[in-house]
Amino acid sequence: NRSVQYMHMVLKLALKSALEDELVARNVAEAVTPPRVEKPKIKYWEWDDAKEFLKQEKASYEKGHGRYYPVYVLALSTGMRRGELLGLHWKDINYKNKTITIRHSLVQTDDGPLLQDTVKTDNSYRTIEISDKVIEVLKTHRKRQAQEMLALGSPDSYKADLVFTASTGNWVSPSNMDKYFRGAVRRSGLQEIGGLHALRHTYATRMLELGMSPRYVQERLGHANITITLGTYSHVTPKAKSEIATVTDDLI
Numbered sequence: 704n705r706s707v708q709y710m711h712m713v714l715k716l717a718l719k720s721a722l723e724d725e726l727v728a729r730n731v732a733e734a735v736t737p738p739r740v741e742k743p744k745i746k747y748w749e750w751d752d753a754k755e756f757l758k759q760e761k762a763s764y765e766k767g768h769g770r771y772y773p774v775y776v777l778a779l780s781t782g783m784r785r786g787e788l789l790g791l792h793w794k795d796i797n798y799k800n801k802t803i804t805i806r807h808s809l810v811q812t813d814d815g816p817l818l819q820d821t822v823k824t825d826n827s828y829r830t831i832e833i834s835d836k837v838i839e840v841l842k843t844h845r846k847r848q849a850q851e852m853l854a855l856g857s858p859d860s861y862k863a864d865l866v867f868t869a870s871t872g873n874w875v876s877p878s879n880m881d882k883y884f885r886g887a888v889r890r891s892g893l894q895e896i897g898g899l900h901a902l903r904h905t906y907a908t909r910m911l912e913l914g915m916s917p918r919y920v921q922e923r924l925g926h927a928n929i930t931i932t933l934g935t936y937s938h939v940t941p942k943a944k945s946e947i948a949t950v951t952d953d954l955i
Contacts, residue, residue: 711737745935746896747904750912753779759891771875771883773844774867778899780837782906782924785899786810787827789875790818791866793845798838804830805925809877816874827925841866907936 715732722730748756757776763769774788783791783805790807797804805828808819844866852861852872861872869875881898888895896905903924910920921932 708737711735745904745938746901747908748894748896748901750905750909752893753902753905753909756888756891756893760887769887770870771867771880771887773840774880774899775884775887775902776837776840777833778902779906781831781833782903782910782920783831784808784827784903784925785877785880786819787925788899789816789865789867789877789880792864793866794864796833796841796866798842801833801835801838802830803833809874811877816876818874829922829925831923904936907932908938911936 711732715730718727718730718732721727757772757779760769760772760775764772777783777788777791778785781803783803786808787805790809791803791805792807795804795806796802806820808827810817810819848863848868851870852858852863855861855872858872862868862874863872865874867875869879884899884902885895885897907920907924910923911917917929917932920936921929924932926932926935
């Protein structure tokens with residue numbers, strides 16, 4: 704695995720230095736081949752499954768349940784990271800320009816959730832466009848949030864500046880968000896795909912499947928460079944394979 708590979712590299716460099724100082728007779732690490740790191744396959748849904756998931760969550764949300772339906776909508780329509788979603792502030796959303804500016808990230812620490820004023824990379828700080836339908840979901844969510852805050856007596860501890868909060872008005876722990884998502888997936892009866900980050904993979908896969916420029920997808924996702932985008936999403940979905948097979952049919 705990657706840890707063994709890293710330890711081998713460190714040991715090899717240390718022995719190389721020792722060999723140059725004539726402290727050892729040979730660098731035995733050079734005779735060892737470290738294990739090959741297998742890149743884990745990403746998990747994602749076909750788009751029809753993503754639509755079915757949102758359909759079920761919306762129905763639950765409209766009945767007063769399914770609290771995190773807006774989180775899932777934003778994840779599948781922007782590809783934002785889990786921490787970026789949970790660290791999103793209302794002031795980061797511009798309804799007039801139909802944009803979201805990603806400035807913060809909520810991360811999990813040993814002491815609990817921590818809001819970082821910086822995001823993962825320089826490219827992670829970005830402004831992305833959102834649709835009218837997404838704006839409608841966010842506006843409905845904010846009204847519900849205001850009603851919830853009033854029902855709780857408008858406590859000072861309620862983080863009303865955050866787009867997504869727990870039922871107490873506090874942070875949504877990143878680890879809890881994954882737990883809520885996994886639970887929603889189990890209830891839906893759909894294929895389990897891991898934590899919330901899988902919706903980012905689903906979004907990116909769909910964008911490339913639709914023929915969007917990899918450069919555009921990179922910018923939307925906030926990857927440091929296009930190599931990451933192409934390396935992560937080099938898979939081809941069954942649907943794309945079928946479409947590729949018929950792409951030249953107009954010649955016949």
